[in-house]
Amino acid sequence: MIAGVLARATRALTTPLLPDDCLAFVNPLWSVRVPRGRIVATRPVGPSTTELTLRTGAGWGGHRPGQHVGLGVDLGGRRHWRTYSITSAPTDEHLTVSVTAVPDGSVSTHLARVARPGDLVGLGPAAGGFTAEGSLLMISGGSGITPMLGLLRGGTADDVVLVHSGRGAHVHADDLAGLPATVHRHDSTTGHLRPADLDALVPDWRSRTMLVCGPAGMLETFTAAAAAAGVPCVVERFRPPEPVAAGTGGTVTFTTSGVTAEADAVTPLLRAGEDAGALLPSGCRMGICHTCVGRLTAGAVRNLHTGELETADDGEVVVRTCVSAAAGDCAVDL
Numbered sequence: 001m002i003a004g005v006l007a008r009a010t011r012a013l014t015t016p017l018l019p020d021d022c023l024a025f026v027n028p029l030w031s032v033r034v035p036r037g038r039i040v041a042t043r044p045v046g047p048s049t050t051e052l053t054l055r056t057g058a059g060w061g062g063h064r065p066g067q068h069v070g071l072g073v074d075l076g077g078r079r080h081w082r083t084y085s086i087t088s089a090p091t092d093e094h095l096t097v098s099v100t101a102v103p104d105g106s107v108s109t110h111l112a113r114v115a116r117p118g119d120l121v122g123l124g125p126a127a128g129g130f131t132a133e134g135s136l137l138m139i140s141g142g143s144g145i146t147p148m149l150g151l152l153r154g155g156t157a158d159d160v161v162l163v164h165s166g167r168g169a170h171v172h173a174d175d176l177a178g179l180p181a182t183v184h185r186h187d188s189t190t191g192h193l194r195p196a197d198l199d200a201l202v203p204d205w206r207s208r209t210m211l212v213c214g215p216a217g218m219l220e221t222f223t224a225a226a227a228a229a230g231v232p233c234v235v236e237r238f239r240p241p242e243p244v245a246a247g248t249g250g251t252v253t254f255t256t257s258g259v260t261a262e263a264d265a266v267t268p269l270l271r272a273g274e275d276a277g278a279l280l281p282s283g284c285r286m287g288i289c290h291t292c293v294g295r296l297t298a299g300a301v302r303n304l305h306t307g308e309l310e311t312a313d314d315g316e317v318v319v320r321t322c323v324s325a326a327a328g329d330c331a332v333d334l
Helices: 002-013 019-025 106-112 142-153 193-201 215-231 268-276
Strands: 036-044 049-056 066-074 077-086 094-100 120-123 136-141 160-166 182-187 209-213 231-236 250-254 260-264 293-301 309-311 317-321 323-333
Touching: 002 120, 049 106, 049 120, 049 309, 066 094, 066 106, 077 094, 077 142, 094 106, 094 142, 094 215, 120 250, 136 142, 136 215, 142 160, 142 209, 160 193, 215 231, 250 268, 250 293, 260 268, 260 323
Parallel strands: 136 160, 136 209, 160 182, 209 231, 250 323
Antiparallel strands: 036 049, 036 120, 049 094, 066 077, 066 120, 250 260, 293 309, 293 317, 293 323
16 A cells, blocks of 8 residues: 555656666565565574565565465575475465575575574565365475465365374474364384375375375375375475486577576586576576576477477477476577
């Protein structure tokens, strides 16, 4: 409301600047064109995990339960984007995400250990379709609990059983007790959670839709079990799968940036371009958020996850640079 009134009042006085530019100068959260969030609180929710509570600005378009959001932070003079699951309900006053500091992860370490209340972060649009209806069985491991929190707090379903596996102190351990679901905790120090354990924990699991988020091994094990039992299964990944196919390598030209990079057969175009000095958009860096996409204008690339070959001759081809490798010389409009 305030942003709208001020935008109309200042429109005639701000040429050639846009009214949104002036509003952002007064208060960055008033900008509609460049969505931002301000950290209002931080809370440790695990040994290496911190929950960030954000006041969203006028440009934030909201979210649905189970979605994720890109956070942008400035480090070393560059804007870096990473994607995190939203743990708050759409009706909550503030947006919350949980960030686990990973080894050699400059962005995650900054957000989990350095960021403080008052700091601004960029906000991408909410995205993702990690959800289901009816009777649900949620299976999570480690920080895979975060999208489950978003679903449960958002009231996705009434009949939910959550089986969460963690090593030692569970991430969001204090929050598990207050969830609107039947919760079973599994200590992975005594052995990995297995599909065979479900018969005792959730006897009716074959009549439920399974949602799984956790380490790669857990995803593979339970998606295979769901397929064998004929159970619908929805998966959310927080780490990229191992490449199953590679291109042939070549010279990649980023036409907008004017940067040319030599890329081998297994290096994503995004990383090759960044190593060559290109400032390229990125988010999750695992092929989920579609922040890094660019139009393929020449040549061909191969999807590192599926092995699918995409060529500029196919027409309007948009590639995800974080999961695509050069299949010969190519050009991307970024």
